[in-house]
Amino acid sequence: MTATAVAEDDALWAAVADPTRxxxxxxxxxxxxxxxxxxxxxxxxxxxxxxxHLAVLDRVxxxxxxxxxxxxxxxxxxxxxxxxxxxxxxxxxQWDRRLARIKRLAESVQAEARIDL
Amino acid sequence: MAADSVEREILIEASPEIVWGVITEPEQISxxxxxxxxxxxxxxxxxxxxxxxxxxGGRKELETIAPIRVVEAEPFRRFxxxxxxxxxxxxxxxxSALVEFTLIEEAGGTRLRVLESGIGAVTHDEQSKTQYLEDxxxxxxxxxxxxxxxxxxxxxxxxx
Numbered sequence: 022m023t024a025t026a027v028a029e030d031d032a033l034w035a036a037v038a039d040p041t042r043x044x045x046x047x048x049x050x051x052x053x054x055x056x057x058x059x060x061x062x063x064x065x066x067x068x069x070x071x072x073x074h075l076a077v078l079d080r081v082x083x084x085x086x087x088x089x090x091x092x093x094x095x096x097x098x099x100x101x102x103x104x105x106x107x108x109x110x111x112x113x114x115q116w117d118r119r120l121a122r123i124k125r126l127a128e129s130v131q132a133e134a135r136i137d138l
Numbered sequence: 139m140a141a142d143s144v145e146r147e148i149l150i151e152a153s154p155e156i157v158w159g160v161i162t163e164p165e166q167i168s169x170x171x172x173x174x175x176x177x178x179x180x181x182x183x184x185x186x187x188x189x190x191x192x193x194x195g196g197r198k199e200l201e202t203i204a205p206i207r208v209v210e211a212e213p214f215r216r217f218x219x220x221x222x223x224x225x226x227x228x229x230x231x232x233x234s235a236l237v238e239f240t241l242i243e244e245a246g247g248t249r250l251r252v253l254e255s256g257i258g259a260v261t262h263d264e265q266s267k268t269q270y271l272e273d274x275x276x277x278x279x280x281x282x283x284x285x286x287x288x289x290x291x292x293x294x295x296x297x298x
Contacts, residue, residue: 109144112144112254116254119170120147120250121148123150123160123161124250126166127152127157128151130160131151
């Protein structure tokens with residue numbers, strides 16, 4: 022993994038590590054599309070705070086805003102969510118490689134032990 | 139299984155005693171995990187894992203050092219540790235990932251299962267870590283689960 026990819030992953034995780042931002046994402050996942058005002062109605066924070074969180078999510082590409090008349094409607098971007106899932110897949114692949122090395126090591130020790138008998 | 143966790147397993151043609159040695163002895167850990175390992179296989183032991191630049195699984199440009207603390211060590215059955223917490227900090231669910239090995243004896247060998255959880259916790263910056271701590275109820279796990287479900291449903295739609 023390159024340093025840039027690591028930094029991007031970190032930014033992505035940091036963006037979703039915030040509880041209010043997770044709530045914003047959860048709400049967007051539920052309703053599909055919503056404006057800042059609509060989102061703020063269901064949350065114990067101000068409209069301004071919701072707008073700030075949406076800006077962070079927008080910056081890492083988790084949501085996208087589209088102008089509809091006088092307001093901006095936000096949606097979740099599935100391709101970026103996919104990347105978050107891929108980050109998990111990379112962790113799984115690392116463990117597969119480690120387990121394969123453990124298997125090779127243990128089986129060679131076992132083979133030696135059999136010769137010693 | 140929590141949504142920010144990964145579980146994998148493998149069948150090894152060796153006894154649980156041998157597999158145990160490979161996963162817990164420092165000179166063996168440095169052959170499958172890090173490039174160097176300084177850790178004792180006893181509960182509560184603090185140690186370090188080190189990856190050299192260009193070495194196994196490390197970043198190309200820089201040396202990587204990760205602290206590790208052994209949480210459970212039940213010989214030939216269970217070995218777990220927390221890792222990737224900040225240097226000098228006590229590892230807990232907010233700042234480290236938990237790795238749990240389970241060894242199950244089977245005909246002809248050992249089934250080795252590994253579960254790493256709390257993966258989302260290790261890459262947070264200090265600020266989001268604090269926020270994470272303040273928010274036990276509405277956990278990252280729930281959120282990530284929804285993201286994964288969402289992706290799965292999207293993928294499903296796309297293939298219909």
